[in-house]
Amino acid sequence: MLSAIFEKNTKKNSDGAISNVICNSAKQGLIPQREYFDKDIANSDNTAGYYIIEQNDFVYNPRKSADAPYGPISSYKYVDPGIVSPLYLCFRAKSIINPRYYEWYFKSSVWHRYIYMSGDSGARHDRVSIKDDTFFAMPIHLPSENEQRRIASFLDILESRIEKQRTLVDSLKKYKRGVIRTLLTPEYCKFKDAKWTSARIGDLGSFIKGAPLSKADIADEGTPFILYGELYTTYNEVITQIVRKTKANVEQQYFSQIGDVIIPTSGETPEEISTASCVMVPGVILGGDLNIFRCSKVDGRIISYILNHVVSRNIARIAQGKSVVHVQANELAKIEIAYPDFKTQENMVTLFEAINAKIAQRTKELELLLEQRRALLQQVFI
Known part of the structure; x- marks a missing residue:
């Protein structure tokens, strides 16, 4: 005992x-x-x-x-x-x-x-x-003292490998942020012949609110479904796979179009609410507490990267509230952004996707190491 x-x-x-x-x-x-x-x-x-x-x-x-x-x-x-x-x-x-x-x-x-x-x-x-x-x-x-030492030593080695992998993933994410901020800032962008335009977000497209649905509407089967809270926990700047479903019926306007940019209307902090995702899957029901931005003048993925990495502080400044903060679409519409021509947008998206793929690969390796550690702990101490 x-x-x-x-x-x-x-x-x-x-x-x-x-x-x-x-x-x-x-x-x-x-x-x-x-x-x-x-x-x-x-x-x-x-x-x-x-x-x-x-x-x-x-x-x-x-x-x-x-x-x-x-x-x-x-x-x-x-x-x-x-x-x-x-x-x-x-x-x-x-x-x-x-x-x-x-x-x-x-x-x-x-x-x-x-x-x-x-x-x-x-x-x-x-x-x-x-x-x-x-x-x-x-x-x-309790195994022998020698076996205890060997078990602890082996697990320490595995832990060191996990920490190195975690550091690698964190470094890649920092590198990604640096690349995005640099390339999406006109004075620092290294793409040759890039032509830049400035405009207020509201002049580039239109906002609608998400469908009046919540967690209670999640189902095992049905139509793909995105909740606002998942922008903080599940999705990144670009969404290509949907994890939730719902059997709810909603009007057609709430179904995603490729390139829709979704932005939460509420969160716990101004910094948290300064996030966005571009939905690259059609026919997804976009749930409540989401601002849906639809634009044909700029690639939605570029808009998402700009909102997350270039003007996130601007979004944080317009957030209102204390225990729960909110962002209104009419305030988002006033934020001015700079965006490049379509050809440069395509080149940027290709580069950003390559970096994302590398991060995803390294993250998967980290998850496998963590699962190996979990399994070993259960086997060693059972």
């Missing part, structure tokens, strides 16, 4: 001598609060109730997230002691262990079955309810 290896740590910072507040992030692990702000960490000077943690201690943050559906468990790697929120569960080894082996154990999902997911109506839905007795009573398979 886990209790044979670890014991709960409840030593508190009663005299307030330690001020090094540590947060447990699902993506970054245990890091000082000054490097990562966590809304669950108190912002007062009273940290007497915080738990003191030392090097190689483990900390469980019970807040659920997409990256850690049962909350992250991380080990503390710093030499100097730190303090963590009393909302966290802290535990430390009773004797010398290989901490890296246990870090990998807690990155797997085999321990999730020993966590109590509260169904109480009064419980916070973003948190796991921890029952200490159940948690520390979980059985854990």
